[in-house]
Amino acid sequence: MTVTADRPALATTDFDTYLRTIAAFTDDELIPAEPDMVAAGQVPDALVQRMAELGLFGISIPRAYGGLGWTMEQQVLLTYEFTRASCVYRSRFSTVIGLCSQAILDHGTEEQRREMLLAMAAGRRVTSFALTEPEAGSDATNVQTVARRTGDGWVIDGMKRYITNAHWADTLLVFARTDDGGFARTDDGSAEAAEAAEISAFIVDTSLPGVSTRIPDLMNGHAEGPVAEIDLESVAVPADRLLGGTPGTGLKAAMRGINHARLHVAATCVGQATRMLEETTRHVTGRRQFGAPLADLGVVQAELGRCYAELEAGRALALDAARAFDTGAVPRQRISAAKLYCSEMVGRVADRCVQLLGGEGIVGPHPVPRMWRDVRTLRIYEGASAVHERNLGRATVKSVAAEGVLPDSYRVR
Ligand SMILES: Cc1cc2nc3c(=O)[nH]c(=O)nc-3n(C[C@H](O)[C@H](O)[C@H](O)COP(=O)(O)OP(=O)(O)OC[C@H]3O[C@@H](n4cnc5c(N)ncnc54)[C@H](O)[C@@H]3O)c2cc1C
Structure with missing residues (x-):
């Protein structure tokens, strides 16, 4: 499909305004369109067009190549917002913003960058x-x-x-x-x-x-x-x-794209967990059993509390890795840790939320069980969890042996 983005106003938009625009787009358009998307079996073209108009295909691409050039920290904050909606929407532009554009930006020739990135940022070249x-x-x-x-x-x-x-x-x-x-x-x-x-x-x-x-x-x-x-x-x-x-030089280029995308995946896990926890909290507040809302039960409160604490840990971890990314060298181990932790975290949150929904977690159109199925893949792509664990363990042994400190260490020396 070819989309034509008309985004002149975006070029001068400050980040806070843009973040609020994307949050509103998520609440007003993406989330309400989920049932239609599920019925159609794919993201409707009209919504892909809207994503392009709003610049979502270009959030990580520098302004010199037609994108919005947000920092990694800003990209993570944006991802926390738009992935409160189905993570399928994000996947429609994820291969452009993370994997491919970053490999082309850092490893392509200037001619390739000009030819590809301008069209990719506008959503014209998926x-x-x-x-x-x-x-x-x-x-x-x-x-x-x-x-x-x-x-x-x-x-x-x-x-x-x-x-x-x-x-x-x-x-x-x-x-x-x-x-x-x-x-x-x-x-x-x-x-x-x-x-x-x-x-x-x-x-x-x-x-x-x-x-x-x-x-x-x-x-x-x-x-x-x-x-x-x-x-x-x-x-x-x-x-x-x-x-x-x-x-x-292909695998170096691949790793550049993959490291970028892993941080986007970590942030996606946070967005998905946020939505599931909000939806589930509303459910247990409204659902009455034994003469009172489920939310009045101590065990239910403890489940919500565990989810909240783990979600906050993941949110802070992804943001911290993004800030390190913005200072220069790609903090590969911290990105790997964020991807590993956040994808495992969203799996635990999803499972607890489905449990708290009871039968509605299995039967019927509630969004949480759909998201529970969707987020399962986040522990597999961009490196399966076991592979991250193994690589982090190896990097830790190597770094302590060579330099006496943990990899990507924050220690002041
Ligand atoms: C929805 C989805 C989208 C994807 N999108 C893309 C894409 O756009 N581009 C692309 O190139 N690829 C994509 N992939 C592929 C993805 O990167 C691979 O599925 C992933 O790397 C795992 O490879 P595999 O499926 O062959 O599993 P395998 O390599 O067979 O691994 C299976 C399991 O074995 C274990 N394992 C494997 N190796 C080790 C190890 N060294 N140490 C410990 N345990 C290990 C892990 O538990 C792992 O989950 C996508 C996959 C999915 C599911």
Whole structure:
């Protein structure tokens, strides 16, 4: 789909006004439209158009490239607001704001940045991040898709799966091996292993011959924002489609996008938990059993209190990592910790909220059980929880051995 954004007023809007605009959009348009979206099985085009008009496709893209250029802290504050609505809405522009635009911004050529980012920020060029494959899930270094050099470009063959927005994307950022299978693989998934693999990123238009996508028959949660499989059969791309113009830099670009997106996911968990806790509190306040509202029971109050405390911890953690991000170097371990904690937190909050809803948590149209199913995926993508735990443990051992302090340490030295 092609949308045309008309956003002249946004260029001069200050952040607090913009934040209030997005909060109102969430309350007045996104949340009321959830039942229609569920019935339609996808985000309606009219709402995608509104998201583009409001600049949501460009919140992380610098103003020089047509975006709004908000800081990471501001992006997190915005995400807390718009993800009080279904997280399916966010996923419609998530691959543009986090994964793809940041990889292109930091690793693309100036020509690629100008060509791609202006259109992406306006919502005119939906872009998907095509890394995962059947044999390359948690171990992203095991990419089997291959790009072979031809006289005037590259030919790409392979298959991708679980790719968000791929079915309606205009462009894919495809990660493929350009080493002709010659590199010595280590299988520990470490940063060193990632750098050893010669993996490159290519900007691939979905209209090219040989590109086809398929939506799976069944999504268990997040159904209105389906992922897709992508087949790449002898896809010929010109030389200037290689991101940055140098082969072998693809996984660095991927990690740049992924670190950005992980913080957005942590913030999404906070937004989702906020909505579920508010909805559930309203339910237990109105629902009477044993002659009184459920909310009068001490055990129910304790459940709400636990949810609130954990939600606040997640909110502070994501915001703190975002502030560190804005100071310069990407705080990879703190981002990983925020993504791990917040995605586990929203799972616990969702489960407790469904329990407090009783039968309404299973039967009928209440939004909380839908969100309970939707948030389950947040513990799997952008790094499964077990992978974050393992990597954080390794980074801790390494950092204490080398420098005597924890990774991304806040200690004053
Ligand atoms: C809704 C959705 C959207 C997605 N969108 C995208 C996208 O836009 N682009 C993209 O490229 N990918 C996308 N993905 C793919 C996602 O990144 C992968 O699903 C994820 O990396 C896990 O890979 P896998 O599914 O192959 O699971 P596997 O790698 O098979 O892992 C399964 C489980 O094994 C355990 N495990 C695996 N490795 C380790 C380890 N080293 N240590 C401890 N435990 C481990 C974990 O419990 C893990 O959950 C999406 C996935 C989903 C579900």
